[in-house]
Amino acid sequence: MKRLIAAGILLAAVITAYISSFAYITQTCDETKELILRCEDAYNKGEAHEYAVKLNNLWDEKENTLSFFMNHNRIDDIELEISTLLLYSETKDEILFYEHIETLKMLLHQVKEDTRISVHSIF
Numbered sequence: 001m002k003r004l005i006a007a008g009i010l011l012a013a014v015i016t017a018y019i020s021s022f023a024y025i026t027q028t029c030d031e032t033k034e035l036i037l038r039c040e041d042a043y044n045k046g047e048a049h050e051y052a053v054k055l056n057n058l059w060d061e062k063e064n065t066l067s068f069f070m071n072h073n074r075i076d077d078i079e080l081e082i083s084t085l086l087l088y089s090e091t092k093d094e095i096l097f098y099e100h101i102e103t104l105k106m107l108l109h110q111v112k113e114d115t116r117i118s119v120h121s122i123f
Contacts, residue, residue: 018117021069025115028062029108032078036108039089040101048097052089056082070111078107 035058039051059082063075081104088097 022115024065025069026112028066029112031058033105033108036101036104043097048089052086056086074111078104081107
């Protein structure tokens with residue numbers, strides 16, 4: 001009976017940890033995507049750089065906590081894309097700016113997909 005109670009407590013701890021990590025990752029991805037969309041909209045107005053700075057600051061703020069829940073390579077890839085976007089937000093090179101925007105969206109989508117429970121994420 002003691003083993004059953006210990007297993008139940010362990011199962012509850014694992015489920016709680018998963019739910020809290022899922023909620024944090026989802027919230028962070030949603031906030032990041034919102035800033036990406038604002039940055040994309042502001043590019044033609046010449047205001048994209050300020051949103052790119054906000055995006056960079058948000059990611060710097062969240063990445064330490066995300067490193068507990070996510071693969072570090074994913075975090076580094078997103079951070080690299082944000083840094084590159086920060087540079088291209090000041091230029092007139094529209095194609096490269098939008099390419100990095102789309103890459104960021106794809107990376108965030110992959111993070112959210114990898115977080116959800118599925119056969120792929122379990123195995």
